[in-house]
Amino acid sequence: MELRPAHAEPVSVARVAARLGVDVPADVAALQVTGATVDSREVRAGDLFGAFPGFKVHGARFGAQVSGSGAVAVLTDAEGAEILRTDGVDLPVIVVDDARAAMGEAAALIYGDPSKDMAFVGVTGTNGKTTTSYFIESALKRVHARTGIMGTVELRIGDEAIESPRTTVESPVLHGLLARMREEGVTSAVTEVSSHAAALDRIAGVEFSVAVFTNLQWDHLDFHKTMDGYLDAKGRLFEPGRARRGVINVDDEWGRKLAARVEIPCERVSTRPEAPQEAEWIVTWADVGLDGVGSRFTFTDPQGVQHHAESPLPGLVNVSNAMVAIVAAHAAGVPLAEAIAGVAGGHEVPGRMERVIERSDVDPLAIVDYAHTPDALTLALEGVRPITPGRLILIFGSDGDRDQGKRPVMGEIAATLADVIVLTDENPRSEEPAAIRAAIREGIQKVRPELHDVHEVEPRVAAVEYGLRLGRPGDTVIVTGKGHEPTQEIAGVFHRYNDRDAYLAAHARIVAERKAEQQ
Known part of the structure; x- marks a missing residue:
């Protein structure tokens, strides 16, 4: 492309x-x-x-x-x-x-300042950027014939897409791609904005119609050093001249801190029963999708009018993502009823609570999720527990050359919330994979000193098959950390690899073995 x-x-x-x-x-x-x-x-x-x-x-x-x-x-x-x-x-x-x-x-x-010629939405936050971006684009499609999206998964103009090299591309690519979109008749677009991109000025020269903040959680402290420094990078998206208006989720303290200091017009969203006083858009009830397919919720707008809405994905986290997306699309000019319908009709987001193998009388439910931070892992495991009659089997690891402090914390979370753990590698990068696993194992052992139901398997493709083979019909197998990613980086070399593909290849072998046994 x-x-x-x-x-x-x-x-x-x-x-x-x-x-x-x-x-x-x-x-x-x-x-x-x-x-x-x-x-x-x-x-x-x-x-x-x-x-x-x-x-x-x-x-x-x-x-x-x-x-x-x-x-x-x-x-x-x-x-x-x-x-x-x-x-x-x-x-x-x-x-x-x-x-x-x-x-x-x-x-x-x-390139002719293309961001000023369309409804352009930028989404930042630790977790939920990709899902929220796809929800927003789905809503924008209700009133815009051609849309574009740029983010972690892909760069796409209409139906033409390529794999994305990073969450937020370098500024000349960003402006060039926006100009190409304008040339192709695109009138609205969405981009994810990572904290690295904001800190390194990859969004310089852009004017966003709407800047969106989802949340701030423990991640990237190897780069930003402190949570306040991390928030400062996210806050650059909301500076006057960079965005015309903002939408901020104030469910966490960092969202409230950001909302208190922004100078542009801003709308505040809350999905909690104890909504902060400053929130204008408030979720008042939610059925978080115990069927594992989607969620329903009601919310009040700034005038106190109640509305019914849906998220195409399960879990409270996706009620939050959907609510933020509805408000963001509305702020970008989509009528509220159309924004609600657009988000409800959103398609599955690659690598985000993606159901790869459905539960059957012989197979467990197999899910891929991008969760790679402590909070995201907690939400993912809590989200699938209600749809799991049997055991919850987790396959996971942690990135190399990234914040090392979160590794034992994620190990504790896994040991607390999952029944069975398959510990493996994520993207070791330049680090020794065994050392990363050892740091995670320290956290696991705080909860399970004897490492009961903990299996250490590498390479990752073997771990995925191992976890799937452990699963029985009532179980749920979830592999986290890489989501949609098409490669795995080991010792500086990128190898083609995808969790969904690994599941499907393993399942094909299992099915073939079953057939052979029946003959």
Whole structure:
């Protein structure tokens, strides 16, 4: 799928510099740019290349490569300018103090500020971003003929989609894709906004119609250091000039802290019986989907009028996601009745409480869920317990090169809420897989010193089959942590892998064995 518009009106370097509030030499000012990128491998003739410090190397080190690929100019900081000079790269340079933020503004200008030409919703929060985004898009479809979505699972324009490289793409890709959407007749779009993306200015130059906050829970403290720092990153989405209005779930203390300090018009949502006083949209009753398929709930709007609504997914967490999505879609211009109907009719979200194998007289129910934080794991296990007549079998691990403190905590949660545990690997990345499992096992042993009904199995594909084979008809087998993800990263190498596919392949072998035994 093409991530840029087919046609782009040339923009002078002088206009780019003016947008950024800097000066450029007269002989550079008249140069014309037609695209933008921060990836040296993606440079096309006419591009502005953004060069700034990366995790391993400064982007200016690729100056000679991008010059040979047709870049018109480089946008960088003082360090990058010196690298280009030292390396003898003969390209015009725009020097700014903050190249990351400036690149977003430059890309927005180059692609014609596409975010301003559509109903554009940004969704942030620790958990629920993907599900809420899909619910919002489903509601937007009630009044918009063509929609787009960008997030953890995919980048999609109408029915055309590709796998997403990350939760929130780099700013030039974001603006280029929005311009392509506009060119294709898209009038509304939704994007997930990770805290890393906000902190690293991947949303620079964007103007959201509505900014949405789902919750803040323990995650990413390896990057943000503290919960307050984590909230600060999320809060950047709600700054004046970045979003016209906000929708904030105030069920947790962090949502209430955010709502108390935002300066843009904001609507507050609560799904708890003891709703905070400041909430205007309040869920008053919920049937959380004991059939395992969906949930029903009622809520009151800011005028006190009661409405009936549905979530296509079970569990209180999805009542929350659905409620936030209804309010967000309504804030983006969808009539309330249409927003309610749109969310109720939403399709299954990949890797989010995804039922892969249905319960039968021979099979357990098999579910895939993305839960990868302590709170999300708790909600996932509590959500499936009511639909589990037999044992709850959990297959899980934890990411490498990420917040290590949550590993034993998740082990305790697993040992408390699951009947049987199959401990395995998630994305070890550069860490030793056995060390990650050992940290989780420490938490498990606080609850089960003898490790009763705890099995340690690797690789992950074998663990999924092991857990499925343990399951009996009344049991529920749930594998958490990776959800929709199409790869597993081990020792820096990405291997094709998906939990749903692993379930289905294992089930096919089990079915074949049953047939062979009957012959």
